[in-house]
Ligand SMILES: Nc1ncnc2c1ncn2[C@@H]1O[C@H](COP(=O)(O)OP(=O)(O)O)[C@@H](O)[C@H]1O
């Protein structure tokens with residue numbers, strides 16, 4: 001458990017999928033999915049392209065009903081608890097005509113949390129500082145790099161003070177060195193804020209670097225292959241840690257001949273708003 005992190009309750013998980021089944025027309029996506037997310041943890045959902053990772057986040061956010069089984073957030077349905085969650089997507093989805101700060105306040109305006117302008121702006125300033133953009137708050141998205149835009153998107157998610165942040169391959173469009181830096185920053189921000197993060201990726205090393213636990217999904221029809229705990233202290237160095245190398249082998253074995261990168265993100269998740 002990271003330093004300064006509030007206790008993870010060993011009791012009831014914050015999020016529970018129980019025997020969840022889902023189909024699109026005649027096609028079965030999930031036969032029976034069980035998974036738990038504990039309060040305060042950084043959980044990675046790892047699986048090949050098209051296995052239903054983005055769909056799992058849509059289900060969690062109450063955007064898509066399931067056909068069988070139950071999904072609960074703190075014992076209630078996703079439809080009841082959508083306000084507990086905020087999204088970060090692969091595409092940062094910033095409004096071009098709004099500054100970084102105005103993009104961060106947008107979520108607050110939309111959720112009508114009853115904050116005055118000054119309070120919203122002050123919260124946005126704090127969060128832009130947290131994500132390392134204190135000096136860029138008046139810039140428009142076109143004036144920011146890909147990594148900076150993604151930081152704005154994270155600040156926007158944090159602004160509504162969600163209990164849970166849902167992240168859908170948020171770094172996969174960034175160049176490798178920015179991606180590495182963003183992962184480190186995410187871990188720091190997570191440790192400082194104590195949020196529960198559900199992070200979807202098809203990148204094995206990304207999951208190994210970030211996760212408290214990894215839920216490994218099979219190709220369709222999708223089931224949970226294995227849930228593994230990553231106990232290594234952070235920051236982690238994938239190349240030099242024997243325990244991470246072992247986990248990596250175990251994941252690869254779960255996919256037989258799958259490449260280390262399990263495939264590009266499928267488009268449908270990107271249609272979610
Ligand atoms: N609304 C939909 N209607 C029909 N098929 C869908 C819909 N949403 C997703 N799918 C299909 O479900 C599968 C899983 O999609 P998705 O969750 O986006 O996968 P992943 O994010 O793991 O790449 C894909 O085969 C996709 O085409």
Ligand SMILES: [Mg+2]
Pocket residue numbers: 053054055168265266269
């Ligand atoms: Mg996806």
